[in-house]
Amino acid sequence: xxxxxxLATLDNPRRDIPLAATLRSxxxxxxASDLAAARAAATDGDFWDALRRHLPACxxxxxGWRSLVRREGIGAGLGAILRECAYIDFVAGLPxxxxxxxxxxxxxxxxxxxDGDARGGGIAGFLEVEAQRAERAAGAEAAAxxxxxRILTIHGSKGLEFPVVVLAGCGSPWNREDTTRPVGxxxxxxxxxxxxxxxxxxRYPSLPLLAVREAARAAALAEEARLLYVAMTRAQEHLxxxxxxxxxxxxxxxxxxxxxxxxxxxxxxxGTAAAHLPAGAEIRARAGAACPLVxxxxxxxxxxGTFAPALPEVAAARADPLPARAIARLAxxxxxxxxxxxxxxxxxxxxxxxxxxxxxxxSVTELKGPLDPLFDADAPDGPTPLDLGVQRGPRTxxxxxxxxxxxxxxxxxxxxxxxxxxxxxxxxxxxxxxEQAAEVDVASVRAWLAGDLAARLGRASLRRELxxxxxxxxxxxxxxxxxxxxxxxxxxxxxxxxLADFKTGRPSPAHRAQVRLYAExxxxxxxxxxxxxxxxxxxxxxxxxxEA
Numbered sequence: 001x002x003x004x005x006x007l008a009t010l011d012n013p014r015r016d017i018p019l020a021a022t023l024r025s026x027x028x029x030x031x032a033s034d035l036a037a038a039r040a041a042a043t044d045g046d047f048w049d050a051l052r053r054h055l056p057a058c059x060x061x062x063x064g065w066r067s068l069v070r071r072e073g074i075g076a077g078l079g080a081i082l083r084e085c086a087y088i089d090f091v092a093g094l095p096x097x098x099x100x101x102x103x104x105x106x107x108x109x110x111x112x113x114x115d116g117d118a119r120g121g122g123i124a125g126f127l128e129v130e131a132q133r134a135e136r137a138a139g140a141e142a143a144a145x146x147x148x149x150r151i152l153t154i155h156g157s158k159g160l161e162f163p164v165v166v167l168a169g170c171g172s173p174w175n176r177e178d179t180t181r182p183v184g185x186x187x188x189x190x191x192x193x194x195x196x197x198x199x200x201x202x203r204y205p206s207l208p209l210l211a212v213r214e215a216a217r218a219a220a221l222a223e224e225a226r227l228l229y230v231a232m233t234r235a236q237e238h239l240x241x242x243x244x245x246x247x248x249x250x251x252x253x254x255x256x257x258x259x260x261x262x263x264x265x266x267x268x269x270x271g272t273a274a275a276h277l278p279a280g281a282e283i284r285a286r287a288g289a290a291c292p293l294v295x296x297x298x299x300x301x302x303x304x305g306t307f308a309p310a311l312p313e314v315a316a317a318r319a320d321p322l323p324a325r326a327i328a329r330l331a332x333x334x335x336x337x338x339x340x341x342x343x344x345x346x347x348x349x350x351x352x353x354x355x356x357x358x359x360x361x362x363s364v365t366e367l368k369g370p371l372d373p374l375f376d377a378d379a380p381d382g383p384t385p386l387d388l389g390v391q392r393g394p395r396t397x398x399x400x401x402x403x404x405x406x407x408x409x410x411x412x413x414x415x416x417x418x419x420x421x422x423x424x425x426x427x428x429x430x431x432x433x434x435e436q437a438a439e440v441d442v443a444s445v446r447a448w449l450a451g452d453l454a455a456r457l458g459r460a461s462l463r464r465e466l467x468x469x470x471x472x473x474x475x476x477x478x479x480x481x482x483x484x485x486x487x488x489x490x491x492x493x494x495x496x497x498x499l500a501d502f503k504t505g506r507p508s509p510a511h512r513a514q515v516r517l518y519a520e521x522x523x524x525x526x527x528x529x530x531x532x533x534x535x536x537x538x539x540x541x542x543x544x545x546x547e548a
Contacts, residue, residue, distance in 0.1 A: 003107060010066050011123035016047040027085045057430035070467050071485045073363045074126055075112030099155055154231045165235035170267040171243030174224055184212035228266050243267035252287040274302050355478040364484035364514050401439040402504045404432060408440055409502050410465055414458030419445040444538035453534055460490035470521040486518050496531040503537045511535050512545050
């Protein structure tokens with residue numbers, strides 16, 4: 001409900017109920033008295049207007065989040081917001097925190113997938129999809145009358161009981177990755193590291209690592225035991241436990257030996273217990289060994305069986321195994337045994353594989369990956385910006401520094417006012433906190449303002465933070481919807497168009513392709529080409545990327 005309210009607010013902050021829920025949530029954490037005071041201070045207009053007048057810092061924070069989602073997409077933007085607010089850590093500490101955290105991460109995955117859908121419809125479309133999904137889930141729970149079948153996870157079945165339960169997949173091996181890593185950690189033991197002998201070229205576990213691994217193994221087995229208990233206690237009348245093993249004879253021998261600690265799956269535990277009960281005679285017979293029995297009145301029936309594939313092709317291969325052996329050796333089976341044209345079909349490749357690897361919709365920042373041909377082909381084609389010698393201060397959070405700097409640049413005045421004073425004014429207007437302002441490298445901004453490009457922008461008519469959507473052809477008759485935000489578009493007195501994009505990090509060849517996309521989008525929207533395109537690296541100078 002918290003994330004639904006947040007998304008509804010980012011879509012339209014004038015919806016009072018989602019806005020109030022977001023303000024009261026752990027994401028912002030206002031008290032009910034704060035909301036009441038804001039409403040009482042501004043009785044005219046809606047609650048968003050009251051918030052902007054009475055609590056401008058909160059309104060500015062929400063506006064910043066809205067700009068972030070427009071710029072980066074729902075998935076990436078929402079993920080950044082949750083990291084900023086440490087929301088995932090918060091839900092992980094609540095009762096049933098593991099399940100809550102998994103639900104939040106699943107929502108983020110669905111949001112990223114929705115960003116790649118050209119028909120997504122933005123946040124409103126995503127909320128509609130999520131509402132339909134919740135409705136289907138509720139309908140599935142309600143539409144399970146007596147005699148119906150429900151498929152649930154073990155966690156999802158907690159607190160429920162059914163006349164008949166089928167516990168499937170018990171032969172699946174447990175995940176023991178924590179007991180094989182070269183580095184381990186347990187709260188009660190600390191760190192354990194593997195020992196690397198460079199002279200012998202070997203690596204082996206240290207005693208602390210062995211202790212950490214054993215503690216991790218014991219904790220994992222305890223969790224598996226709890227899950228198995230939950231699953232087995234859901235049945236009111238009948239419980240069917242189903243599992244498969246690769247070698248039934250070896251499994252029966254293992255179960256008869258009775259080594260529960262060596263079990264690798266729930267079926268190993270259940271099989272071991274069944275082998276030592278009178279009802280497990282079939283297991284003992286299959287193993288060809290006797291074992292001590294536990295006299296207990298357990299209503300248990302054991303059914304063992306092997307299931308041979310019934311496909312005619314498999315049966316024929318078993319009857320004539322020579323081709324199969326040749327294939328296993330990667331040998332030539334000869335033309336006489338191969339169907340005409342088989343080699344050509346096996347070599348076939350999907351002709352539009354490159355297009356299939358591209359998302360239908362992406363933000364410009366998401367295109368900076370290895371799958372995008374535009375950025376792959378974009379080698380450095382111009383001089384690298386020079387370091388202006390501006391001493392950049394230490395950064396505690398590069399993302400926070402970039403966000404705060406972009407906010408200053410968005411409101412930057414070219415009237416000669418020192419950027420430090422402009423930054424202080426933003427803090428006074430509660431558009432930035434003092435902590436956020438401290439992240440801004442004012443010296444780099446001041447040095448950039450002294451340059452020729454800043455002087456030209458100061459004399460031009462400026463449009464800032466321009467969002468856009470653009471259709472981009474990617475070849476083979478395919479196209480992609482690209483979204484982004486142009487930092488500055490300037491119109492000079494002679495009508496020339498200048499596009500500038502600010503960067504707070506190090507220069508990168510991918511940035512050139514990024515601003516070219518910005519220029520292409522502006523050209524499509526205005527019906528004319530951009531005359532000059534610049535990358536403005538604070539602390540490194542301005543790079544002219546191209547011109548019409």
